[in-house]
Amino acid sequence: MxxxxxxxxxxxxxxxxxxxxxxxxxxxxxxxxxxxxxxxxxxxxxxxxxxxxxxxxxxxxxYRAFSLTPKGERLVAVCQGTACHLRGGQAVTESLEKRLGLKIGQTSADGRYGLESVNCLGACALAPVATVDGVVHGHLTPDAAAELI
Amino acid sequence: MTKQQFIHVDADATVKPMPQTSDLVSGTIDGREVAVPWGTTLLEAAASIGTVIPTLCHHPALPPDGNCRLCLVEVDSRLAASCLFPLRRSGFSVSTESPKVFEARAFVLKLLLSRAPNDEYLKELAVKYEAAPDPRLGDLADGCVRCGRCVRACQATGTEAISLVGRSQERQVTGPFFEPPAQCVGCLACAKVCPTGYIVFSEERTSRSIWGRDFEMVLCPICGEPVGSLQELARAGAAEELCPACRRRAMASALVSGPGLSL
Structure with a gap:
């Protein structure tokens, strides 16, 4: 709700x-x-x-934790930190954007999904990482990222 | 919800008493000896011996904020914002124009100029410090340097209708929800303290406009000159008010003709 x-x-x-x-x-x-x-x-x-x-x-x-417009029911956050960037974070980001039909910072029209970037999740050893509703998924490939949804 | 625990530390009997503001601290500013009351800011100490440190966000009637960084000086070989730096120990050695200060100030000016390239005061300083807006920053020139003087003035009046909102390049002065601020009383304090003239207002005899809001003016019942906005005077607890000139005249005539001042 x-x-x-x-x-x-x-x-x-x-x-x-x-x-x-x-x-x-x-x-x-x-x-x-x-x-x-x-x-x-x-x-x-x-x-x-x-x-x-x-x-x-x-x-x-x-604070980035606050939003004036409704965030998606399921929040996908993809890391843009240095380690993730070096290990293919950009390709993971693009894959997620394509899969969701959203750009970073957008929420789907039905309000079900939101895609955002984070600057570092502190899980650099697992780079590249993304979270879905706060659950961390590491060692992502563009294909693996698309399957998270 | 658990209650937060606070640890109370009893005052140590051997702790030195807090210095009194009457105690003097001494040191040098640009090689000149200076002695000022304990807690005086470096900026005030420099002013007391006639040394001018450039400032922008500083305003003598407002609490210092130290955000424009123009007043950076070198204190014991470290950079510090002089408007926020209280002198609490003797033996300080301050340089207000060292090469390090010059370089830091030139950089700060570059940033400030990116916001307000047409400001006369900044342009003057830019010549002295050989600073120019950095094209790599993109076009940020909207005339506001985000010094927050307006916000502090609004807070000082107790209104706090506007605030600095957002972060980084998106930071801006605005009313809540980017709307004309409902709490604004149209006192113009923000516009009067704005160093770059970014906050615009219009004023006629019977009305005044600022922040997208219109205010009705209260006119002096004697001469008819505008005294202030209706909301501003209501806030000050004075619904009907003589203009300053008429008030002085009324007081003077009361002194001359009446038995005494009843004010």
């Missing part, structure tokens, strides 16, 4: 004390629940924590 639900939002907001330091935890909860940060949710968060919307919006835009 990624559709905005006021009751769910209310529940998330009430799960933590109304203190400014709860801003990032709340945004993480909202991102996890709605797969993005809806405008209504950011405004409600600002109100709940008595923070200016400008500050909440700046925080929401600063």
């Amino acid at each position: 990624s559709t905005f639900d006021e009751q769910d939002l209310e529940q998330i907001l009430r799960s933590r004390p109304a203190e400014p330091r709860q801003l990032l935890p709340l945004l993480q909860d909202i991102q996890a629940r709605f797969r993005h940060l809806p405008k209504e949710a950011l405004l409600a968060t600002a109100e709940r924590l008595s923070l200016p919307p400008a500050r909440v919006f700046a925080a929401a835009c600063f």
Whole structure:
């Protein structure tokens, strides 16, 4: 579910004390629940924590873990780090782009898949790597990558 | 959710007392002896002996941010942003124009010029430091150097309607959701502190526009001159207000003719 639900939002907001330091935890909860940060949710968060919307919006835009538009149900992240790049990461990226019909950073029209890049997953020994919903797949070839989907 | 644990450390009886701001620290800036109160920033210390360090994001009425890096100087052979550098120990040795500083400042200017190539102040400095915009950076010239003075001014007024949003080259000053900021009261503080004139506004006798929003002006009930925007004065807790000139006149006549000031 990624559709905005006021009751769910209310529940998330009430799960933590109304203190400014709860801003990032709340945004993480909202991102996890709605797969993005809806405008209504950011405004409600600002109100709940008595923070200016400008500050909440700046925080929401600063971290790559947050998104203002819905991310795909299944998230495919392909590593663009140095080790992965040297071991064929670019070909893996292109294979995934072709398989999903998406460019890096895009989400499919039906909202089922999202493709993004990461700068390093810290699994350089397994290069080239990609993750699907957080599960790491290493030693990928373009063909093996396409089969992940 | 587990409660975070904080470790409280009792103050060590042998710890030296915090220096008082009245304590002086001394050292040299470009070879000249200087003594300033403990905690004075290097920038202020240099100014106290007439040494001008170029600044851009610094504004005396706003908290220092150190983001433009123009005020870099060499402190004990390391580079430091002088606007943020508090002097807390005697014996410092500062160079404000060493070859290292010159080189660093030229690089910083190159970056700033990529954003605001037509700014007169930057152009002047560019001549001195032989800096030019770097074509490899692409066309970034929108006139804003991302110094955040506007954001700090807006915070200082307690409004905080705008913020610096995004990272790297996408960083920009904007209202929430890239929309005209609902919290803006039209006080123009942001535009007044902008060093490059990037923040535009228009003003007429009865109205004012900034950040894509229009504000109605409050006129002085005596002379009819605009005093401020309706929202700005409401925020300051003064719905009806005389303009500064009329207020002075009213106070002066009260002093002359009345039994005393009732203000």
